[in-house]
Amino acid sequence: MSTVVQVEGLTKTYDGGFEALKNVSLDIKEGEILALLGPNGAGKTTLISTICGITSPTSGRITVGGHDVEKNWRAARDLIGLVPQEINLEPFEFVGNTVRFSRGLFGKPRNDAFVDQVLSDLSLLDKRDARTSQLSGGMRRRVLIAKALAHEPRILFLDEPTAGVDVELRRDMWALVERLRADGVTIILTTHYIEEAEAIADRIGVINSGELLLVEEKDALMQRLGRKELTIELSQPIKEIPETLKEFNLTIGDANTLTYVYDATGERTGITRLLGALQEAGLTLADLQTHQSSLEEIFVGLVQEDAA
Amino acid sequence: MNWYGVAAIWRFEMARFFRSIIQSVVSPVLSTSLYFVVFGAAIGSRIPEIEGVSYGAFIVPGLIMLTVLQQSIQNAGFGIYFPKFIGTIFEVLSAPISSFEIVVGYVGAAAVKSMLIGLIILGTSFFFVDISIQHPFFMLAFLVLTAVSFALLGFILGIWARSFEQLNLVPLLVVTPLVFLGGSFYSISMLPEVWQTVSKFNPVLYLVSGFRWSFFGTSDVPIAMSLAAVLLFASACLSVVWWMFHTGYRLKS
Ligand SMILES: Nc1ncnc2c1ncn2[C@@H]1O[C@H](COP(=O)(O)OP(=O)(O)OP(=O)(O)O)[C@@H](O)[C@H]1O
Ligand SMILES: [Mg+2]
Numbered sequence: 001m002s003t004v005v006q007v008e009g010l011t012k013t014y015d016g017g018f019e020a021l022k023n024v025s026l027d028i029k030e031g032e033i034l035a036l037l038g039p040n041g042a043g044k045t046t047l048i049s050t051i052c053g054i055t056s057p058t059s060g061r062i063t064v065g066g067h068d069v070e071k072n073w074r075a076a077r078d079l080i081g082l083v084p085q086e087i088n089l090e091p092f093e094f095v096g097n098t099v100r101f102s103r104g105l106f107g108k109p110r111n112d113a114f115v116d117q118v119l120s121d122l123s124l125l126d127k128r129d130a131r132t133s134q135l136s137g138g139m140r141r142r143v144l145i146a147k148a149l150a151h152e153p154r155i156l157f158l159d160e161p162t163a164g165v166d167v168e169l170r171r172d173m174w175a176l177v178e179r180l181r182a183d184g185v186t187i188i189l190t191t192h193y194i195e196e197a198e199a200i201a202d203r204i205g206v207i208n209s210g211e212l213l214l215v216e217e218k219d220a221l222m223q224r225l226g227r228k229e230l231t232i233e234l235s236q237p238i239k240e241i242p243e244t245l246k247e248f249n250l251t252i253g254d255a256n257t258l259t260y261v262y263d264a265t266g267e268r269t270g271i272t273r274l275l276g277a278l279q280e281a282g283l284t285l286a287d288l289q290t291h292q293s294s295l296e297e298i299f300v301g302l303v304q305e306d307a308a
Numbered sequence: 309m310n311w312y313g314v315a316a317i318w319r320f321e322m323a324r325f326f327r328s329i330i331q332s333v334v335s336p337v338l339s340t341s342l343y344f345v346v347f348g349a350a351i352g353s354r355i356p357e358i359e360g361v362s363y364g365a366f367i368v369p370g371l372i373m374l375t376v377l378q379q380s381i382q383n384a385g386f387g388i389y390f391p392k393f394i395g396t397i398f399e400v401l402s403a404p405i406s407s408f409e410i411v412v413g414y415v416g417a418a419a420v421k422s423m424l425i426g427l428i429i430l431g432t433s434f435f436f437v438d439i440s441i442q443h444p445f446f447m448l449a450f451l452v453l454t455a456v457s458f459a460l461l462g463f464i465l466g467i468w469a470r471s472f473e474q475l476n477l478v479p480l481l482v483v484t485p486l487v488f489l490g491g492s493f494y495s496i497s498m499l500p501e502v503w504q505t506v507s508k509f510n511p512v513l514y515l516v517s518g519f520r521w522s523f524f525g526t527s528d529v530p531i532a533m534s535l536a537a538v539l540l541f542a543s544a545c546l547s548v549v550w551w552m553f554h555t556g557y558r559l560k561s
Contacts (some may be wrong), residue, residue, distance in 0.1 A: 014561055015561065052402040053401065053402050054398050054401045054402050054560065055560060055561050056556055056560055056561075073404070074310075074404040074406075075404075077402060077403060077404040078404050080402065082398070082399075082402050084395075084398055086395055088394055088395030088396045088398065089394075089396065090391075090394070090396055091394070092324075092327065093320075097323075100316075101316050101319075101320055102399060103312075103316075104312045104313060104315060104316025104319075105312075105313045105316045105317070105399060105400065105403045105405060106312075106313065106403050106404060106405075107310040107311075107312045107313050107403075107404055107405070108312060109312060110312075147399070
């Protein structure tokens with residue numbers, strides 16, 4: 001697959017002196033779905049805005065479809081559709097008009113049939129003649145997507161498309177992303193949710209404090225992120241792991257707890273076998289607890305790995 | 309050139325005008341009619357002719373200028389300020405459209421709107437006073453130049469303003485006084501010597517004077533100077549707009 005967006009050594013320092021992006025380099029492949037995962041303030045929106053030309057880079061180079069976004073901005077921007085994080089819409093405008101406006105703004109001749117198709121793909125056709133201020137929040141987000149798709153972009157940026165969106169709409173959104181991918185559109189989305197990245201992305205980039213910590217194939221990453229811990233509380237204190245339990249990945253916690261680390265995404269977790277073995281070893285259980293590393297913990301883990 | 313983009317902005321802005329047609333047209337026509345009644349009929353009947361023109365007719369060019377100036381600034385200023393305020397400006401900034409094209413769209417629409425209103429007021433004035441236009445071509449040229457250059461000024465203010473108060477401040481504190489003191493309702497030859505000299509520093513004087521010349525063939529300052537002044541003002545505004553886009557001033561972070 002060829003590279004469609006290339007970011008090289010991108011640094012962004014805002015006017016106040018805050019460094020929101022630190023030497024970020026990233027290749028986005030044509031036709032892929034890339035999820036950018038990161039906590040609040042990580043720099044996801046800044047990265048997207050800089051690629052789209054809304055924010056000027058402090059240093060570094062960005063090309064889109066081989067066109068430098070600063071020198072050859074017109075050709076670069078032709079290819080891009082952007083759905084912003086904030087829902088910003090002209091309140092008095094009609095849905096159909098605002099989508100047509102976006103198409104015109106991006107230099108495309110009027111095509112009402114196409115606009116209707118986009119609206120209908122987003123289940124908005126019946127709202128075409130409604131004012132944007134009369135729509136629900138989820139509908140408005142879809143209008144923003146329709147606006148971004150109105151000029152038939154080859155690359156679509158979705159900045160937290162599913163924030164504050166109900167489960168059903170979230171599934172619709174994922175289905176839409178799938179359809180677009182089938183048409184060969186490259187999709188970059190940002191999210192706070194691992195599950196979301198897992199559900200739709202091909203590759204996942206993790207960004208924290210302005211640094212791109214890693215970009216990896218989803219499957220490889222999910223294995224690393226899918227670690228779960230089972231904490232076993234025993235009725236009696238334990239000093240040593242019995243011989244028969246050595247084959248399990250167990251560690252002794254304080255006094256009477258054992259911790260078992262396993263891969264929750266794997267075919268077999270080994271839990272059943274472990275419980276059997278515990279019984280055979282004559283240990284009685286007081287309590288069981290499972291714990292999945294939260295995004296924050298994973299970030300901390302990644303940052304520490306990064307530093308090491 | 310991204311003409312579809314220019315047209316999209318232009319049409320969007322014009323739609324706002326027609327959406328609020330009552331506010332856009334009725335209110336300037338009404339206030340101008342009031343000026344005619346008060347200044348033209350009531351007070352004007354006691355004022356002698358100025359340079360061979362009845363007072364009621366004399367104020368017509370000034371009234372049109374007053375409205376065109378205010379409308380140009382207001383329309384262009386609001387046109388760019390509002391998307392900045394509600395955040396929809398991101399779309400324009402991320403589109404394959406140059407700053408020049410953006411200006412053509414917003415400023416063009418604002419200028420057309422204010423010219424339309426100017427012409428409507430001119431039409432209204434025929435109901436009140438007897439006027440003829442000696443140099444229609446110059447009249448239109450002045451109208452276009454004024455509308456465009458003050459729409460540029462409004463555009464600058466719209467980008468500069470961080471609040472609605474700021475957006476209204478300059479027109480209120482600077483432009484309106486300049487218009488009233490720029491000979492809209494009198495000939496500066498009626499002023500004492502000192503104030504005539506001071507008035508020469510008021511750019512609006514050159515506009516009103518030139519515009520009035522196109523109606524009656526008489527003016528406070530030579531017509532060439534009027535033209536030069538408008539062109540100078542327009543190019544100053546253009547330079548500021550160019551600089552704003554070049555540096556991303558208050559548009560990009
Ligand atoms: N215009 C600005 N001026 C100064 N600092 C800014 C500006 N925009 C963003 N920042 C700062 O840059 C950092 C990154 O912000 P950004 O919006 O890119 O984060 P994000 O990853 O999108 O976060 P979220 O998940 O909350 O949307 C934050 O610390 C933010 O405060
Ligand atoms: Mg963000």
